[in-house]
Amino acid sequence: MDQNSKYKELLNREGIKSTRHRNSILELLEESKLPMTAEQLFIALKDKTSSIDLSTVYRTLDTFASKNLVIKTTRNDDGKALYELNHNEHKHHLLCVKCHKLISIEDCPIGELKETLKNKIDFDITGHKLEIYGYCHDCKNLNYDSKNDERP
Amino acid sequence: MDQNSKYKELLNREGIKSTRHRNSILELLEESKLPMTAEQLFIALKDKTSSIDLSTVYRTLDTFASKNLVIKTTRNDDGKALYELNHNEHKHHLLCVKCHKLISIEDCPIGELKETLKNKIDFDITGHKLEIYGYCHDCKNLNYDSKNDERP
DNA sequence: GTCGTTGCAAATTCTTTGCACCTGA
């Protein structure tokens, strides 16, 4: 019960029990820093000591999402849901379409738009999601061989 | 074969036949202006004269997406794919978290960010996806009873 | 001991596919 204490307080604060699986899932998500699918988590967990059922992974992620501990998203097309830890900092990512590197940025261009929309069409922004695709420093200078690049 | 001619040229240009269903689907997507699920299209088409199979809707949309006539996306959580006509204009949407209305906007705040990122971290933006959540005109003045609202 | 959590299996939902028949060019 070494690691358990690490997330126990967090979980209790949300009114849910601290369990082996819940702790492991939080730990994995924290390590990964990037959004993961339920299946990725499932596989990573099977490799560890624990043996876990896929439905438990889904249930746990659902619970976490409802408590806002994780954020559920879906990237284009593939149809699989992604889950990432909800650090409450506001952040956007750049995704390199060539090497698939993910880069965090501080910039957020929504601020001005917020005012514009409020005045123009009376819409109150409460949140947003922005993903940016392109070529990172390392890849932009390689030949642009876009044949196998993912389409944003 | 009144309407057929309307999209025939477009379809032929992409090397695919103009058929009753294909024309209807293009027409519906054009009318709707907003992304639709395969099922929404299916229901709308059944109500019309035609009788169509859901698998045909999916196949048609797939074909269109591969020709870049439509764009396939997935909104948060619900897990259903959305399809919208690919006018090559750039557009974003506002999603009201209360009534789930979807509003198109012309504004796009990425322009300036593009330069900033290029200079700051040498990243070449090629595309992006932006979704904005909030309260629309009709809902913002109702009580903010956020209990049952979908969380962005 | 109690109530929430989990495993297991089965159900559901969304989407894809195989194949025979139909249709547009």
Place this chain on the structure above:
DNA sequence: TCAGGTGCAAAGAATTTGCAACGAC
């Protein structure tokens, strides 16, 4: 005519659910 499009039924993939056993407090 004939390759390509469509309906139907069945398969597949991702996710959810019912229920009995288990585990945290």
